[in-house]
Amino acid sequence: MKLAKRYLLLFVLPALILYTLFIIYPLINSLFLSLYSWPGVGEKTFVGLDNFRKVFSSGAFRNEVFNAFWHNVYFYILAASIEIGVGFFIALMLASKIKGARMFRNIVYIPNMIPLVLVGFMWSLYLNPQVGLVNQFLKLIGLGGLAQSWLGQESTALTTIILVNAWRNIGFYVLVLLAAILDINPSLLEAAYIDGASNWKIIWRIIFPLSFSTVRTLAILLFIWSFNVFDMIYALEGVQAGPYRSTDVLGTLFYRTAFGGLGSSAIDMGLGATITVFIFAIIMPVSIFYVYLVEKRQRSA
Amino acid sequence: MLTLTKYGKILVYTLLAIYATLVLVPFFMMVSNSFKSMRDIYLKPFSLPSELSLKNIIDAWNQAGIGRGYLNSLMIAGSAVVGIVIIASFFAFAISKYEFRGRRFLFIYSMLGLAFPARLAIIPIYLLLRNVNLTNSRLGLIIIYIAVNIPFSVFLLKNFIDGVPNELSEAARIDGANPLQIYRHVVLPLIKPAISIVSIVSFVNVWNDFFFPLIFINDRSKATITLAVSIFFGEYANRWNLLFTSLTLAIAPTIILFLIFSRQFIAGMTQGAIK
Secondary structure (H helix, E strand, O other), X not given: OOOOHHHHHHHHHHHHHHHHHHHHHHHXXXXXXXXXXXXXXXXXXXXXXXXXXXXHOOOHHHHHHHHHHHHHHHHHHHHHHHHHHHHHHHHHHHOEOOOOHHHHHHHHHHHHHOOHHHHHHHHHXXXXXXXXXXXXXXXXXOOHHHOOOOXXXXXXXXXXXXXXXXXXXXXXXXXXXXXXXXXXXXXHHHHHHHOOOOHHHHXXXXXXXXXXXXXXXXXXXXXXXXXXOOHHHHHHHOOOOOOOOOOOOHHHHHHHHHHOOOOOOOOOHHHHHHHHHHHHHHHHHHHHHHHHHHHHHHHHO | OEOOOHHHHXXXXXXXXXXXXXXXXXXXXXXHHOOOOHHHHHHOOOOOOOOOOOHHHXXXXXXXXXXXXXXXXXXXXXXXXXXXXXXXXXXHHHHHHOOOOOHHHHHHHHHHHHHOOHHHXXXXXXXHHHHOOOOOOHHHHHHHHHHHHHHHHHHHHHHHHHOOOHHHHHHHHHOOOOHHHHHHHHHHXXXXXXXXXXXXXXXXXXXXXXXXXXXXXXXXXXXXXXXXXXXXXXXXXXXXXHHHHHHHHHHHHHHHHHHHHHHHHXXXXXXXXXX
């Protein structure tokens, strides 16, 4: 159908303007801003590629950026293994003929309804080394030797945060994977059972291949989200991402650089924008692949 | 569905029960500790509160600004959802049901936001809002949230509107309905499920967000619930009883709503951009 121009404007313009002005334009603008040094007020100083030089050639800032970057990589790998791996396993259990699957499904999803930052605060109380419940519980069951300062030592802090993150987010992955598993034509499974296939064989030969596209989509989304982690680190370790920056990610480094934080050096919005451009460059190929998949699916639907 | 043997069932139930315990115990402890005194939290962390005194609740409510936080979050999330639903469904309606130049481009263009988190653009957004005096303002947040939620909402709504038979809107047009009437009387009633999914998902997204309020809001009276509690945590780091209580208060509405509407919540979360 044809659409008269005034209606076209009415329907399309509001979304187009808001979206372009507040999402697309700012994303592009970050690119330009990364060429400046700017404390947020007063004059911007054009510095060309100096900010990028700070990120890539040697120096304290470079070390900080790559320290944070590797933490994001570690975050992704561990979070993906736990959230998608364990999530798939739980989804399989919930896709079995058992009573109460619906109740379990709701329980699994509850933490996901809670704001990340509040989940972080809750666990910061539980993980307190002296009076936190986690250590108290370990002592109670006679494993007091394992009690430690989970968030206070470099060796355990980041992994602990990833586990808390998984505790909160896994329900989402379970539900999406469960939906994918339940979408599989039941007659396929029945036929396999008649042929005498075991559950493991069915999982490996039928369920896994047929839900692989969902796993792939989740892996892509988790990649994008992993490079944007902030709330959980903020809640558990603050913007200094302690101990000794052992939990620093690009998100917290960005926040310190662009908006400041206790004890951090001078605010530089240009350098902050450079960090976002860096993140942008990392997730861009993956993001474009994702949009391509989404669009292809829409066309074939 | 997988069929389990008797032992398989026992194993699955055991594992699920362990997992459910891991999920529920922290919530249970949070509520339980929010009724205790500091002393009891330290000395008897796992025991039930000795009395159900409302003292902590009153203190935390007043000092953390919970009531104001609820109200601000409700106002911001509510307005944003109304804006998102209207603006995104208009857009999706036009690119789904009408032919005009650039509609395919517009669709792909609007999908880009699915893949690039708005956080990456926070500095220019901040400057933009500062230029028009909308930092430290609830209206500023509402506008940002509408923009941020457009890609996902358009994606989902377009999918649904595509499913509305063209014959229906064609017939309405021949009967003399204008596009706005077709939208209102033909399409809208048929995509109600999608509208409710978009509303739920975007409401939860906005309600749960912390990053944008952290950057945009300085004024305590305008803090959302997440921001109010985070300020409180900074200041009352040693008042554990109040910290637990403020968490319980901040989380309670979401959990209660979830328990009532779990079916819709779950449908909303799984019918997003994934599958």
